Amino acid sequence: MGDVAEARGGGVPGGDPLRWTRGWRRTVLASGMLVYPGVTALGVAQYATGGTAVVGYAVVAAFCGGYALAGVSFVSGHRARTGALLWSMAVLCAAEVPVARNYAFFLAAVVVSFAAMALRRHRALIVTTGALAALVVPWAVRPWHRGPGWGEALVIVFTSLMVLGYSEIATAHRALLEARAEVAHLASEAERARIARDLHDLLGHSLTVVAVKSGLARRLAESGSPGAVEEITAVEGLARRMLTDVRAAVSGYREVTLAGELARGRELLRAAGVTADLPTATDVVDAAHQELFGWAVREGITNVVRHARATRCTVRLAPDGVEIRDDGTGAGAGTPAPGGNGLTGLRERIAAAGGTVAAGPAAPRGWRLRVTLARPGPPEPRRTTKGASS
Known part of the structure; x- marks a missing residue:
């Protein structure tokens, strides 16, 4: 049974087989995406001053809050709420473009990768649209005096691929551990059923004989017949043989044949x-x-x-x-x-x-x-x- 418990615990006795796909480890990995809003804040410091800078920093802070709420919603399975939060994050990203300019597309990397993970059917379209926007907008806005945003487009593409890859690995790992735990559980149940079946086959006949002979001995004793002692002796011998059989069966499960x-x-x-x-x-x-x-x-x-x-x-x-x-x-x-x-x-x-x-x-x-x-x-x-x- 120790092996079964270890398998159900993901290889560590008493452990949680899903510990690598939930809890604080997943929170730490998801928090790594907050590096991108930090980069956007550097863009605000570079391109904005005064009240405009304050607005830019406020947008970055609101974006971080929306990202945290969207993560909680996604884990909880609230698809509609997650979608609404993703749209609000996209709006904040667009509002940041005039302030942080090309640095705003680091926020877009977070939105695109999150949306691609949540909406797997449309992930190719989502990543392509985000990369094209990061590529074209810096070139199209002439006052910025910039060419195409190749760096920002690459950040969006590779961040999305990284997030999707981790998501696939985590999903497969979770499914594998759940399947292994289920197999271990079924094996344990099968072993219990086998032992119960073998003990039933071993003891069923003997217990029936004991019951019949005990009833006969009781009736003989009530009538005062000396044959009652003989029947009781037979029951005692049968009980001893049953005990020997049970010990042999139990030791047989542990010995190698x-x-x-x-x-x-x-x-x-x-x-x-x-x-x-x-x-x-x-x-x-x-x-x-x-x-x-x-x-x-x-x-x-x-x-x-x-x-x-x-x-x-x-x-x-x-x-x-x-x-x-x-x-x-x-x-x-x-x-x-x-x-x-x-x-x-x-x-x-x-x-x-x-x-x-x-x-x-x-x-x-x-x-x-x-x-x-x-x-x-x-x-x-x-x-x-x-x-x-x-």
Whole structure:
């Protein structure tokens, strides 16, 4: 359950999986756009004096307030209010043009990028219109003695692209984390259902027998029959066997078995979008080796999912070995995570059993992890000494 909680927490136990797409981090990033009104204020200082300068600074301040309100409205999902605030910001930007001249188009960069993010259907038209205005107006207003506003147009285009790119990344990241949390939740629910089903299958029959025998013992005891003691003894023995079965079932969920790891591996590969070519039976493997091969299958499939970037994973069983192969382009079944000790632990287990682990690239592509145990050799023929004849 700790892994599920960690997945739902975005990789940090107890964390918020959406922390990078909301809260103070998003506020800090959005506040970076206030640099542009600051640049416009420099234009007011350069081109205006007296009352005109006061008006210019007031417009910049009002623009900043409108931007903050528009950001809150956009996050809250109030589309109509956001649209009205964007229009008011556009009007303030136009009112600033006679005061700050070409510097007013830094305000336009904020309006255009915000509008392109909020109105994605028309983003190309919005960015093109803003860039053309910044390019043409400084050239068209002759008293400014300026040519086309190439710098301002580039600021508008690249700012809009930056904001749209961040918006796309944040949206995709949020969707990915929500999907991962949902998958973890579904996996947890499936595990609960599996345990409930297995315990029901294990205990259903035994509890029914206990109930029937207990009722019989009660009736025999009421009639004074000595058979009641025999039935109670049978119930006691059945209860002890049930307790043993439950302990075995619980320990079975924690211990590694080859059949269990193949079943878990098939589900893990399916969830990761990897085609699983796994055996459906394990009787080819000796019972003494099934747990050991289960460890190998667990390590191999886990590394395929984590590192291989594969589309297919194949597991082959033999009486003396198991092979996990993938067709990936990254590190595969034979490569542990950086700093991990999964493969090291597997090598130690196999070495203790007298076997070997081979991991490396597979032809024509992918990785292969192969565990091989030494086959017992044929028994040596008994040597007999020829006695001397007397």
